[in-house]
Amino acid sequence: MAKNLILTGFMGTGKSRVGRLLSEQLGFPFVDLDRVIEERQGKNVQQIFKDYGEPFFRELEHQLCVEFSKRSSLIIATGGGTLIPKENRRLFSGDSVFCLRASFEVIKERLSRNQKRPLAQNARELWLERQPVYDQIFHQLESTNGAIEGVANRIGRLFELDQLFERPPEGFYPIHIQRGILNRLADFIDWLGLGDSSLAVVSNPKILELYKDLLPKTAELIEIPEGEPFKNLDTVRQIYIQLLDRGLTRHDTLLALGGGVVGDMTGFVAATYWRGMNYIQVPTSLLAMVDSSVGGKTGVDLPEGKNLVGAFKNPKGVLIDPDLLKTLPERELRCGLAEIVKHAIIGDPELLEYLEQNPPFEKGGQGGFDWIIRRAINVKIKIVREDPYEQNLRMHLNLGHTFGHAIELLSDYRIPHGEAVAIGLVQAAEYALQHEKCEPQLVVRIRDLLSKLRLPVELPEGMTRKALWEAMTHDKKRKDGRLRLVLPRALGDVRVVSVQ
């Protein structure tokens, strides 16, 4: 059953005209909410405003939103203010919503032809006031220049793609998870509104060899060397130069196809090349799928330490195809699982229980990853939406990482990140047991689960706790003199604690 197609936007942006055209094209009935109110009240909107005031009108609008959000297969043009209240937008959150935009000059000219609109006098103030809310709507269509037929055709196409891809929660970007979906990459890019720009795909030779054939034929391919040692400013410079050579500008689109290394660097280039351009994440490792592709942290390493240069830059969208994990080496898969366990401890007890009962390696297969990926990402989304710039809550995602980074450092990066995080999770839990009232049972569960997932839980031979603490204290000197640890107390309850 098709959902409703909702057209919204400021007065004079062409909602009703586009709606009627779409109704002819798609064969769905057209409903203009203002006209429904007028028919039911027996007077026009201007008269209703005059006789009963705006709040009365808004309440009628709200009642209509309640009524029509329960229907399907309708094309609905809202009034300009209908979706300004959050509760009305929420009612239509399962539907395909399109926001029509036009420059104020065009709107003014269109309004001058129709004197019956009650709020037309304060149009400029109202227009400015409503922009931030309209900005929250995922699909934006410009109706300033193009013929109305072109706008309707484009909406028809996007409506079709809405049946394929998951729309994002308001104010966030889409993250679509589906096996085999890399085949539809070109459609995903079009759906994001980036289909008209040139596309450059950044990846490493190994991944390109495996997946090049699934990329749009017109994409520029930018190959970078594989591995963490190349996550640095030299490689970033190589990408800049290749983009310049191929004539790409800020109006074009970058796409990261790879693990966290490719993703972090591509995001950093997208944040800085031509002062910023759009980019898309197509993560290929489990770690990148559940962690690094979401949240907008981008950057590179310096010889002095990891991720010391970077920027916050959100992707326009993330496309996750769990089928790509079939070619990922098992050790890398396990590294991703360590981050998933971390997410489960922070915010999803049910995921932890699921992993305990269905450890993905126990039965030898790699089935079940789709659900696990979705749940783990949801923990991260919830946190980064609330605290995008790591002022407080986002620090929770560093659970096990202060220990983990020190372990990586002491091992000269021979222990991969995910394995170091696994040991770090156990270290954090054991420290919390001694000093921060962590539930003893939780320490046992973390240890057992990581072992079941065939991840290391002990410090490597020759690495002492004393050395670990010294390495962490060294880290402390570079911050504000205090070592902050993220420690678990119970499942779903982790805290940031300052340690002397």
Ligand SMILES: NC(=O)c1ccc[n+]([C@@H]2O[C@H](COP(=O)([O-])OP(=O)(O)OC[C@H]3O[C@@H](n4cnc5c(N)ncnc54)[C@H](O)[C@@H]3O)[C@@H](O)[C@H]2O)c1
């Ligand atoms: N930005 C963030 O929020 C964030 C979060 C966590 C980690 N990170 C960063 O992510 C990086 C680690 O990411 P990673 O674990 O993905 O490492 P990675 O990018 O080095 O990938 C691991 C290895 O797997 C290979 N690979 C990836 N996908 C494959 C596939 N489908 N088939 C075959 N081989 C494949 C890669 O070529 C590489 O050799 C680190 O640099 C870390 O700092 C960033």
